Amino acid sequence: MEIKEYIESGIIESFLLGLATPDEEVELQQLRRVFPELNVEIAMAERRLEKLAFEDAVEPPAVAWDNILQRVNWEEDNRDFKKKTKDQHNYYINVEPRKDELITVHKYWKYAFVTIFILSKIFLLGAIIYGLKYYREVNENSRKQPAPAQIERTR
Incomplete structure (x- = not known):
């Protein structure tokens, strides 16, 4: 293969764009040592690609x-600030309200939560007890009522 045909084959452009195979890259590196005009051609191809890139560039x-x-x-x-603060991503909820803090929870919320929790358990227990009483009375009433066949015989 003649060197002009090698240059015109497009191998230099594919090498510069990173599209050449490893075998083609090795071959080009070996030919660069033998033919110094390849180095000039590579430099010219780099300038052409750079010119095309700048012509089509979008600002x-x-x-x-x-x-x-x-x-x-x-x-x-903030570089110095990050070094000073170890727990920069940790957030704490304050129980005592303060003027200089952003997130606060009033101390009476604790008592309100405990009260609601206890009342919910009392209501749950009451619902279970009254539910059992209801089912027991339904069963007793169904036993006390005579069967429909017995009602007709007594007439």
Whole structure:
């Protein structure tokens, strides 16, 4: 194969784009040592690809650069703060209300919860007891009532 045909085959472009197989890459590296004009051709192909990339490039919106700068500045500002605070992601619920705290729970909620819990257990026990009494009375009433066949014989 002649070197001009090798260059025109597109192997250099596929090598630069990362599309060449490992065998093709090894072959190109070996040929670069033998034919120095391949290095010039590779440099020219890189410039052509770069020119194409810049011609078709889409400029990002201006807001994107501002967002990136905000994120970088925020990370720089908070880097020292993160070192100082070990439990930055832990949140605690305070039982005693304070003026400087954001999340507070009044101390009487504890008593209200215990009271509601105890009342629910009392109502549950009452429902079970009255349910059992109801089923017992239904069974007793069904035993006391004569069967329909017995009612007709007595007439």
